[in-house]
Amino acid sequence: MVYCDYAATTPMSDIALEVYQDVAKNFYGNASSLHDTGGKAMDILEKARAILAEIFHTQSRQIVFTSGGTESNLLAIDTLLRASPIKGRKHIIASEAEHSSLYYHLKELSKSEEFEVTFLPLGEDGQINIEELLNAIQPHTSLVSIQHVSGETGIIQPIAEIGKQLEDKNIYFHSDVVQSFGKMNLEPILPYVDCLTISSHKVFGPKGVGAIYFHPEVTLSPHPVITNHEHGLRPGTVDVPAIASFSASALEQMQQINQNKQHLAYIRELFCEKLEKHQVPLRPITGPEQCPSIVGCIADFVQGDYVMLEYNRNGIDISTGSACSIGYADIPRSITPFISDREEGKRYIRFSFSHLTTEQDISQIIEISNRIFARMKEERIDYGKKVNW
Structure with missing residues (x-):
């Protein structure tokens, strides 16, 4: 064979499998429990968070773990919209070629009177026209979301250039980097984005795990539905073995x-x-x-x-x-x-x-x-x- x-998924690497098995066997406690077994699991969780934080040149508190790329996209968008200083109806700009998880979520948001969504077409070269994006901005524009690399064509969007144009406009900028993380150097775009979303199983880690990078200036307001994990942004017992495995595989890919x-x-x-x-x-x-x-x-x-x-x-x-x-x-x-x-x-x-x-x-x-x-x-x-x- x-x-x-x-681009759909990758096999788990040897290091990812080794770490997963070790943590699942020896650090099985619930990371939210107050006893020593839970504390040991929490230590592993925070070490994994620190590894991703180092990759993104940020502090650990700016990394939020999720169940994968889809949840990362949905949670990122909703968190940024809550953090936006714009009051009342909010305007969102995205491309017509966003990943399905984000595209259909924005479609649903557009049905509400609380949100207006503009979908930009791709140019003949498959890239977003920055002038069209700038012309689409309105006084109540709160968020721009542009996928970094297309999963169907591999075409790279000019994320840094877009971010530079948005710097003084009080608009949050999100990019889905699921297809580029671990394959491309993301450092050139880091200064110009407020949020990036990634997925474990695209970088030889386990399925069912993802993460979000938030810029330090983004206010991480807890989810309106009371939750007690990941800065109050999401519910559910944290999958420490999978997260540890993800961080190990991500680090290995970045080193290579x-x-x-x-x-x-x-x-x-x-x-x-x-x-x-x-x-x-x-x-x-x-x-x-x-x-x-x-x-x-x-x-x-x-x-x-x-x-x-x-x-x-x-x-x-x-x-x-x-x-x-x-x-x-x-x-x-x-x-x-x-x-x-x-x-x-x-x-x-x-x-x-x-x-x-x-x-x-x-x-x-x-x-x-x-x-x-x-x-x-x-x-x-x-x-x-x-x-x-």
Whole structure:
């Protein structure tokens, strides 16, 4: 099997598994309990928080642990809206290509009279037009939320540039960095954001854990529903083993980030070169700046879900979009600048790589790709209507 769906999830690393097992076995107490066993668990929790705080060059109290990227996004948005000095109706600006967890939450907020939401389209290059964003700002604009890296195209948004424009406008700025954390250096954007959201299982940690970084100047007001965990922002017993494992895997990825980034750049270039050289009927989506771990492609003549099934039959795991959006019939919103119509959008597939991806994996993908598309052409199957395997 060749796994090429790292943007959906990653396997737990050896260090993450080791830490999880150790903490689950030896530090099993409830971190909120007042006895010594609970205190030992609390010590582990705070050590994990300190590790992430060091990564983000902040103090431990600015890190909030969650159940994953989705909760991180929802909790971040709601916390920033509560902290906003704007009274009355609040205006939110986001892109049309935000992750589904945030996009549909904002859609729901927009139905309330308390909130107004502006969704900005992507430009032809897949990036937000900063002038359009600035023109969308209103006197009651409280929050801007722009995803750093698209999970479907890998295109990087100009977060630092946007943040610089918002610095003197009394508007909170949030970015979902789930796809870039551990793969890209986030230090250039840290001075210009008020909040970042991350997820453990994208960086070789366990599923069911995430975190939020809040800038020190953000007031962390407790949730209106009385809760007693994570600065009063969320309820539920804290999963200390998973959090410790997450911090260990995140630290490991950050320590290897330059080496892994070079490897990913090489793998992406090799993959795209071989696609062209061997005339594989897949068109990679390209933009001005892209995270090298993600390569979205448009197939020439066949629907993406059938291509994905054929790759699966041949031992290669790819996707047709965000695993968080399975069940939605619509095409990924982030690819709209790169397609001429909806039918072309249905031919989208995604390869996503990691430091574990090898040259041999790429060669095998190309070989199987040629075999798959050659057979599809010969059989002249109408994949959009009926398929007989």
